[in-house]
Amino acid sequence: MNFNVAVIPGDGIGPEIVTEAQKVLNAVGEKFGHSFQYTEVDMGGISIDKYGVPLTEDALETAKKSDAVLLGAVGGVVGKDSWYELPPNLRPEAGLLAIRKGLNLFANLRPAYLYKELKGACPLKEEVADAGFDMIIVRELTGGLYFGERKTEEVDGVLTATDTLTYNENEIRRIAKKAFDIAMKRRKNVISVDKSNVLDSSRLWDKIVNEVAKDYPEVTLTHMLVDNCAMQLVKNPAQFDVVVTENMFGDILSDEASMITGSIGMLSSASLREDKFGLYEPSHGAAPDIAGQNKANPIATVLSAAMMLRYSFDLDEEADAVEKAVEKVLEDNIRTIDIMSDGMTLVGCKEMGNEIIKRI
Amino acid sequence: MNFNVAVIPGDGIGPEIVTEAQKVLNAVGEKFGHSFQYTEVDMGGISIDKYGVPLTEDALETAKKSDAVLLGAVGGVVGKDSWYELPPNLRPEAGLLAIRKGLNLFANLRPAYLYKELKGACPLKEEVADAGFDMIIVRELTGGLYFGERKTEEVDGVLTATDTLTYNENEIRRIAKKAFDIAMKRRKNVISVDKSNVLDSSRLWDKIVNEVAKDYPEVTLTHMLVDNCAMQLVKNPAQFDVVVTENMFGDILSDEASMITGSIGMLSSASLREDKFGLYEPSHGAAPDIAGQNKANPIATVLSAAMMLRYSFDLDEEADAVEKAVEKVLEDNIRTIDIMSDGMTLVGCKEMGNEIIKRI
Ligand SMILES: CC(C)[C@H](C(=O)O)[C@@H](O)C(=O)O
Ligand SMILES: CC(C)[C@H](C(=O)O)[C@@H](O)C(=O)O
Numbered sequence: 001m002n003f004n005v006a007v008i009p010g011d012g013i014g015p016e017i018v019t020e021a022q023k024v025l026n027a028v029g030e031k032f033g034h035s036f037q038y039t040e041v042d043m044g045g046i047s048i049d050k051y052g053v054p055l056t057e058d059a060l061e062t063a064k065k066s067d068a069v070l071l072g073a074v075g076g077v078v079g080k081d082s083w084y085e086l087p088p089n090l091r092p093e094a095g096l097l098a099i100r101k102g103l104n105l106f107a108n109l110r111p112a113y114l115y116k117e118l119k120g121a122c123p124l125k126e127e128v129a130d131a132g133f134d135m136i137i138v139r140e141l142t143g144g145l146y147f148g149e150r151k152t153e154e155v156d157g158v159l160t161a162t163d164t165l166t167y168n169e170n171e172i173r174r175i176a177k178k179a180f181d182i183a184m185k186r187r188k189n190v191i192s193v194d195k196s197n198v199l200d201s202s203r204l205w206d207k208i209v210n211e212v213a214k215d216y217p218e219v220t221l222t223h224m225l226v227d228n229c230a231m232q233l234v235k236n237p238a239q240f241d242v243v244v245t246e247n248m249f250g251d252i253l254s255d256e257a258s259m260i261t262g263s264i265g266m267l268s269s270a271s272l273r274e275d276k277f278g279l280y281e282p283s284h285g286a287a288p289d290i291a292g293q294n295k296a297n298p299i300a301t302v303l304s305a306a307m308m309l310r311y312s313f314d315l316d317e318e319a320d321a322v323e324k325a326v327e328k329v330l331e332d333n334i335r336t337i338d339i340m341s342d343g344m345t346l347v348g349c350k351e352m353g354n355e356i357i358k359r360i
Numbered sequence: 361m362n363f364n365v366a367v368i369p370g371d372g373i374g375p376e377i378v379t380e381a382q383k384v385l386n387a388v389g390e391k392f393g394h395s396f397q398y399t400e401v402d403m404g405g406i407s408i409d410k411y412g413v414p415l416t417e418d419a420l421e422t423a424k425k426s427d428a429v430l431l432g433a434v435g436g437v438v439g440k441d442s443w444y445e446l447p448p449n450l451r452p453e454a455g456l457l458a459i460r461k462g463l464n465l466f467a468n469l470r471p472a473y474l475y476k477e478l479k480g481a482c483p484l485k486e487e488v489a490d491a492g493f494d495m496i497i498v499r500e501l502t503g504g505l506y507f508g509e510r511k512t513e514e515v516d517g518v519l520t521a522t523d524t525l526t527y528n529e530n531e532i533r534r535i536a537k538k539a540f541d542i543a544m545k546r547r548k549n550v551i552s553v554d555k556s557n558v559l560d561s562s563r564l565w566d567k568i569v570n571e572v573a574k575d576y577p578e579v580t581l582t583h584m585l586v587d588n589c590a591m592q593l594v595k596n597p598a599q600f601d602v603v604v605t606e607n608m609f610g611d612i613l614s615d616e617a618s619m620i621t622g623s624i625g626m627l628s629s630a631s632l633r634e635d636k637f638g639l640y641e642p643s644h645g646a647a648p649d650i651a652g653q654n655k656a657n658p659i660a661t662v663l664s665a666a667m668m669l670r671y672s673f674d675l676d677e678e679a680d681a682v683e684k685a686v687e688k689v690l691e692d693n694i695r696t697i698d699i700m701s702d703g704m705t706l707v708g709c710k711e712m713g714n715e716i717i718k719r720i
Binding site: 078088091093097122123124125126128129145146148150151152155158159160161162163164165166167168169170195196197198199200201203204205208226227228230231233234235248249251252253254255256258259260264 | 448451453457482483484485486488489505506508510511512515518519520521522523524525526527528529530555556557558559560561563564565568583586587588590591593594595608609611612613614615616618619620624
């Protein structure tokens with residue numbers, strides 16, 4: 001089969017890690033008889049430098065026409081990169097928000113999984129790390145405070161800023177369905193996170209999630225308050241299978257969940273539309289401090305490409321092959337610097353890509 | 361001196377833990393020559409049972425007339441206690457929100473400190489626990505999503521819920537000042553947490569915090585995004601001294617910070633007005649599952665009473681005496697069940713109170 005992939009290298013380590021993921025996709029193509037066509041798209045700081053905006057209409061159109069999007073990372077350093085002297089809607093990260101909205105990517109899936117080979121990096125105590133955990137955070141990505149109306153104005157001479165958190169039942173229903181569908185393929189456990197003791201949007205969230213749950217009698221649904229969830233992630237991460245939550249809570253909790261794995265360089269993510277289309281990117285950022293030094297860990301991006309194979313192209317066997325190759329690399333004690341420990345073999349970004357390809 | 365304390369036992373373990381804190385206050389009074397008058401006030405479930413609302417006007421008035429308020433905890437179990445069949449604004453927790461707003465308690469201080477004696481309970485790995493940490497989260501408590509306008513309505517036949525996040529410069533300035541004042545008495549380090557890459561309210565927050573910082577040249581100010589903060593708390597809690605943030609972020613992050621101590625039964629909190637007046641309560645909840653069994657840990661409430669002595673009554677020496685007594689109890693290996701470990705002496709709630717008093 002033939003697939004058209006829009007590739008957004010972005011900023012910082014973005015280009016390096018995306019290159020390795022493309023190499024892996026090509027190896028998969030060769031082995032399984034597919035071909036991947038890539039169209040490069042600018043987004044983030046590099047787009048600002050070229051066109052003055054973090055995402056051009058053309059770039060968005062190219063992404064729209066593709067079968068799926070592979071993204072490295074965008075962004076630089078506030079106070080260092082001149083991008084941050086621009087108004088907020090013209091900064092690198094605004095490109096990310098624009099492409100999410102522009103492509104209608106309402107479902108952000110972020111797996112947080114503890115690799116047994118990397119247990120040592122887990123910041124939690126040994127007994128928790130030993131028990132392991134394997135969860136997926138399903139974050140609503142095109143609603144809530146991120147895309148509500150906002151304004152800053154003087155009210156009686158006092159500067160006042162307002163952001164708006166809105167959800168309607170349709171937005172909640174489609175993300176809830178996505179979470180339940182995913183749970184059906186996993187351990188059939190959904191924890192819905194909100195702040196229903198305070199927010200109207202959370203109470204509507206609760207109600208609609210309960211309605212959707214009726215269509216999934218096999219799935220166990222629990223509601224959890226966001227503050228409690230922030231605690232439980234640290235206390236007992238093994239209790240989580242699928243977590244579903246709104247945009248801002250999902251931003252916070254998915255990052256917390258990433259960190260408790262101790263190896264954010266390993267974590268992939270997918271942002272999906274209602275059909276098979278999606279954007280795939282590592283959970284980590286652009287890490288400008290190590291950019292261009294062949295030090296980045298490409299695994300999160302490679303695993304994001306695997307998610308692309310699975311979710312957008314229905315190539316389960318191919319996705320498995322990539323995931324297994326990554327596991328094999330870890331078993332063979334090959335490590336980039338971020339996951340390095342005693343007795344392991346240290347490799348660079350390129351070499352890690354090559355080692356994965358060898359094992360496909 | 362003579363102090364008038366409004367006491368809100370509340371629900372669950374509230375009455376038990378508040379009783380011990382009062383015993384400790386009385387012991388302090390005897391030793392240092394003060395007298396504490398207590399007026400009991402109903403709030404939460406108990407108030408609903410008596411008056412149909414979680415906080416009556418009378419109760420609020422009594423609290424207003426006091427020199428300070430000591431609170432146990434409010435709330436029960438959703439799906440079990442009939443309080444949760446009431447509309448949200450009549451549930452136990454609404455009493456808490458009403459008293460915060462009614463008393464203008466805009467500054468919530470939540471220390472998160474790792475007791476070396478309780479290191480074993482810390483869910484983080486040994487090297488992090490060994491390094492220890494000692495931070496205070498300064499949470500804005502009367503603004504933001506908690507008190508903005510909200511509505512649920514049908515828009516073109518689609519149920520839509522909206523909450524509003526508003527901050528004005530005065531609200532931000534007073535909480536920022538509070539945080540910097542506290543930092544001056546500590547390690548002179550403030551981390552201001554927001555989501556300025558998305559929210560207008562966060563950008564105003566940033567701007568005003570920067571302005572306030574100019575009056576505190578000795579204090580180091582850093583801005584941190586909320587998602588990053590959720591990660592850093594797990595990765596390296598020792599980097600935090602004073603954290604200042606808005607209401608909802610503060611709710612989430614202060615609970616996360618509590619949990620990484622592993623001993624939430626030890627953590628006090630203060631909610632302050634612009635003058636010396638404040639409300640003091642443990643960071644933990646009403647724990648209805650162990651209510652009335654003499655199993656609760658009263659230390660968080662006792663330490664909250666110590667904060668009352670310090671912040672509302674300017675009785676630093678007396679506050680020190682309480683804090684030292686608690687430390688001594690721990691050194692003497694006396695433990696309630698929540699912080700119990702091998703070789704320690706297990707005591708109940710009352711007995712813990714008595715042991716603290718003996719050491720004052
Ligand atoms: C860069 C930022 C706007 C973005 C977000 O908050 O969504 C990032 O933190 C993420 O989680 O992808
Ligand atoms: C009970 C609830 C409304 C409250 C809050 O969110 O403020 C609680 O979680 C807290 O932190 O005191």
